[in-house]
Amino acid sequence: xxxxxxxxxxxxxxxxxxxxxxxxxxxxxxxxxxxxxxxxxxxxxxxxxxxxxxxxxxxxxxxxxxxxxxxxxxxxxxxxxxxxxxxxxxxxxxxxxxxxxxxxxxxxxxxxxxxxxxxxxxxxxxxxxxxxxxxxxxxxxxxxxxxxxxxxxxxxxxxxxxxxxxxxxxxxxxxxxxxxxxxxxxxxxxxxxxxxxxxxxxxxxxxxxxxxxxxxxxxxxxxxxxxxxxxxxxxxxxxxxxxxxxxxxxxxxxxxxxxxxxxxxxxxxxxxxxxxxxxxxxxxxxxxxxxxxxxxxxxxxxxxxxxxxxxxxxxxxxxxxxxxxxxxxx
Ligand code: SAH
Ligand code: AVI
Numbered sequence: 001x002x003x004x005x006x007x008x009x010x011x012x013x014x015x016x017x018x019x020x021x022x023x024x025x026x027x028x029x030x031x032x033x034x035x036x037x038x039x040x041x042x043x044x045x046x047x048x049x050x051x052x053x054x055x056x057x058x059x060x061x062x063x064x065x066x067x068x069x070x071x072x073x074x075x076x077x078x079x080x081x082x083x084x085x086x087x088x089x090x091x092x093x094x095x096x097x098x099x100x101x102x103x104x105x106x107x108x109x110x111x112x113x114x115x116x117x118x119x120x121x122x123x124x125x126x127x128x129x130x131x132x133x134x135x136x137x138x139x140x141x142x143x144x145x146x147x148x149x150x151x152x153x154x155x156x157x158x159x160x161x162x163x164x165x166x167x168x169x170x171x172x173x174x175x176x177x178x179x180x181x182x183x184x185x186x187x188x189x190x191x192x193x194x195x196x197x198x199x200x201x202x203x204x205x206x207x208x209x210x211x212x213x214x215x216x217x218x219x220x221x222x223x224x225x226x227x228x229x230x231x232x233x234x235x236x237x238x239x240x241x242x243x244x245x246x247x248x249x250x251x252x253x254x255x256x257x258x259x260x261x262x263x264x265x266x267x268x269x270x271x272x273x274x275x276x277x278x279x280x281x282x283x284x285x286x287x288x289x290x291x292x293x294x295x296x297x298x299x300x301x302x303x304x305x306x307x308x309x310x311x312x313x314x315x316x317x318x319x320x321x322x323x324x325x326x327x328x329x330x
Contacts, residue, residue, distance in 0.1 A: 212247035220245030235271035
């Protein structure tokens with residue numbers, strides 16, 4: 001663990017770069033050599049990819065961020081008065097933009113609040129922390145750089161923590177990862193804590209697909225950046241333009257899938273991993289799933305994981321916030 005601190009910011013780096021690289025390398029090799037090929041969405045979020053995602057959130061077609069921002073603007077005060085948190089923890093915090101509605105509501109009731117952004121991208125966390133301490137007097141930021149599948153134990157203890165997982169990122173976990181994740185969150189929370197999850201609901205296919213295949217091509221660039229990231233990180237020789245962006249609705253699984261589709265027969269070498277990978281023309285490699293929920297589905301999954309639902313709020317065209325607390329021990 002590496003820790004650095006200034007007056008109001010500490011950063012706990014749980015993912016040492018070398019350890020992370022080794023694990024990702026193993027996962028990358030098995031994904032590229034699998035049939036069908038698959039890449040982890042974690043490859044999207046290097047510094048360039050995080051910037052592209054930030055731009056996606058402002059696209060006319062990408063409604064989830066706007067809908068969630070409207071919900072937080074309208075209900076942050078209710079959320080804070082129902083849960084009375086002293087610490088706000090945010091998993092997959094990114095730029096921490098929408099978080100400000102919650103911080104504003106907390107700051108209105110207390111002059112000593114703490115924010116724990118938790119993200120895999122160290123630069124993104126550091127940039128967000130620097131902006132927040134400039135804007136919120138007396139804010140203590142204790143950031144964690146880690147993988148929310150493995151490092152939730154790094155979240156500092158506290159007696160009234162509101163743990164947020166916003167943006168619909170819960171949809172990027174497959175069903176088994178999701179159920180393990182909810183149980184992990186339950187295991188690190190106790191009486192006085194609460195969780196707030198943003199999730200995208202099932203809606204008409206056109207609206208869904210356009211959100212992941214926008215007219216300006218930004219989501220396509222975000223998707224292809226995963227290949228540029230592999231080039232930078234592992235000396236691969238992907239030509240991102242030799243792959244087409246594809247977003248489709250999988251009605252059986254109730255999720256959007258993003259793929260990169262090889263435009264030709266081609267062979268890619270990933271130098272640092274010692275592999276060469278053959279792609280056939282039109283061969284697809286899945287890079288992301290983004291699950292969409294039926295009303296009540298996530299509430300039921302939260303109950304199974306040991307939470308009681310406190311409240312839900314929904315915004316057009318179908319995005320929901322669920323607030324829950326750990327169920328009393330049975
Ligand atoms: N919550 C923000 C950002 C969503 S983008 C919003 O609503 O706008 C998803 C974020 O999750 C990115 O910042 C990415 O770096 C982070 N992330 C993705 N996989 C992660 C993982 N396994 N562990 C921790 N953070 C992760
Ligand atoms: C971060 N996550 C919730 C986004 C989503 O909508 O699944 C990632 C994304 N992929 C393409 N566009 C946005």
